[in-house]
Amino acid sequence: xxxxxxxxxxxxxxxxxxxxxxxSDDELVPRLYIDALxxxxxxxxxxxxxxxxxxxxxxxNPKPVFLTRDMILSDEPYVMKDKHLKMRPSRxxxxxxxxxxxxxxxxxxxxxxxxxxxxxxxxIPEANSWQGATRLATCGRGPQSR
Numbered sequence: 001x002x003x004x005x006x007x008x009x010x011x012x013x014x015x016x017x018x019x020x021x022x023x024s025d026d027e028l029v030p031r032l033y034i035d036a037l038x039x040x041x042x043x044x045x046x047x048x049x050x051x052x053x054x055x056x057x058x059x060x061n062p063k064p065v066f067l068t069r070d071m072i073l074s075d076e077p078y079v080m081k082d083k084h085l086k087m088r089p090s091r092x093x094x095x096x097x098x099x100x101x102x103x104x105x106x107x108x109x110x111x112x113x114x115x116x117x118x119x120x121x122x123x124i125p126e127a128n129s130w131q132g133a134t135r136l137a138t139c140g141r142g143p144q145s146r
Contacts, residue, residue, distance in 0.1 A: 035064035
């Protein structure tokens with residue numbers, strides 16, 4: 001879609017009016033679709049290699065979203081660039097992960113994200129390479145506090 005920048009506000013108002021008239025309250029509730037429940041024991045770089053066989057990801061073939069339950073935050077989330085949260089969840093302190101929650105500062109309002117908090121984590125697994133080492137990272141949709 002191409003639109004002249006001066007018409008963006010008019011287009012936004014028209015779309016919002018149309019949505020208010022046509023969409024039910026139920027259709028306006030955000031939904032998160034989970035592709036698989038994954039335990040930390042099965043989440044590793046080998047799984048990422050297997051997922052690569054389903055590429056290319058994009059429209060019509062989105063990256064899979066996983067859910068891992070019963071995770072524990074080992075420390076306070078670290079704020080990155082004033083808007084993202086980096087966390088280190090683990091399961092029974094055995095296997096620790098690095099998770100980034102994009103726009104997590106805004107989205108986490110009202111949630112308890114303190115050390116030893118139990119969370120469920122919905123995420124897209126990715127490889128993070130830095131200084132010659134490759135680690136598993138999870139790019140999150142955000143934890144659900146319990």
